[in-house]
Amino acid sequence: MSQVLITGATGLVGGYLLRMLIQERKVNYIAAPTRRPLAAMPGVFNPHAPKLSDALAQVCDPIDIVFCCLGTTRREAGSKEAFVHADYALVVDTALRAKKLGAKHLVVVSSMGANASSPFFYNKVKGKMEAALIAQKWEHLTIVRPSMLLGHRDKRRFNESIFAPLFRIFPGNWKSIHARDVARAMLKEALSPSQEGVNIIPSAKLRELARGEA
Template identity: 70%
Template sequence: MASVLITGATGLVGGHLLRMMALEPRITQITAATRRPLQEVPDGVINPHAPQLTDALATVTSPVDIVFCCLGTTRREAGSKEAFVHADYTLVVDTALTGQRLGARHMLVVSAIGANARSPFFYNRVKGEMEEALIAQNWPHLTIARPSMLLGDRENRRLNESLMAPLFTFLPGNWKSIDARDVAKAMLIDALSPAKQGLNIITSAKLREMATGQA
């Protein structure tokens, strides 16, 4: 049995994950901290919300065992480099710190293929810096999911993904696009698997294998 904290529940992966967890009998409590209220709150889900996600996280006091962070945007959506860093680095780190404050021992985060703190590409570099920041927190168990291009129906479609998604369906291995539902399913499987220790990086191909029962 586990109590869970999740951020990013209004997003593509997080939305799938929230619905899956609400149906999972091994999860006893779900706290979904968001900036805006959830349109539909599944039974048993607590939804603290505030215009600033950090403020919503500050109100959470109940102990948790597992933390999921499914936050993610693009520079175009964020509006500036600074806003992107806030969403994809600062708020992710805040989620992790909140989890540690509440006693969690397992952190799972959605990163991205190509994440590298020394990458010349801004997006990949920020994702890599985020990963390094979480690793430096010394989690007993840290799971980093690195999916390729995500497939699924977003509230606001991303132009680049709409144009590139058909191409990525034909790429091999880790570069092949992946359904957001499969990412969520694989993360939940990992979270509820027998306890592990240390860092676990799950590639996009591995996420797909786990979700389809081939792992």
């Protein structure tokens, strides 16, 4: 049985993943710190505070597996600084807190194109986030890099509205992927890791995992 921590549970991927965790018989404890309180869910400990770091600090029980589904855009965040805080600092904070509580496996949502040397701000921040997590030397670190995400959002993102039709017809890793499939692949990899150390899973491989083909 596993004790799990998840951040980003109010987001697109995190919402699907949380519902899957609740139904998963191999999971007997779920801590889901958030800024806004979640609706009551069976078996979910939901500390909440205006600052996610404060909610995260309230998680004190031992943890085996940590899922980080945090992610926004510069437009949604409001500034470069706010984006870095959400997609870098809070991700690193999640990992450090979970490691302190005994976690051995971190599964994190990154992005296709993540590269610390990228000239593109979004990809560069994602790449630096990955590098920071790798430097923590996890026993198991699973980094998933989905393409454009499909699924219902209460507030649709501008770029998704424009480019979603194109990404549906792109091949391979560029093809858009449903957030539910990303969550399913993350859970499968968490409960049965395919390798030790760092495992970076591109979007096409996530689809295979979700369909049970890998």
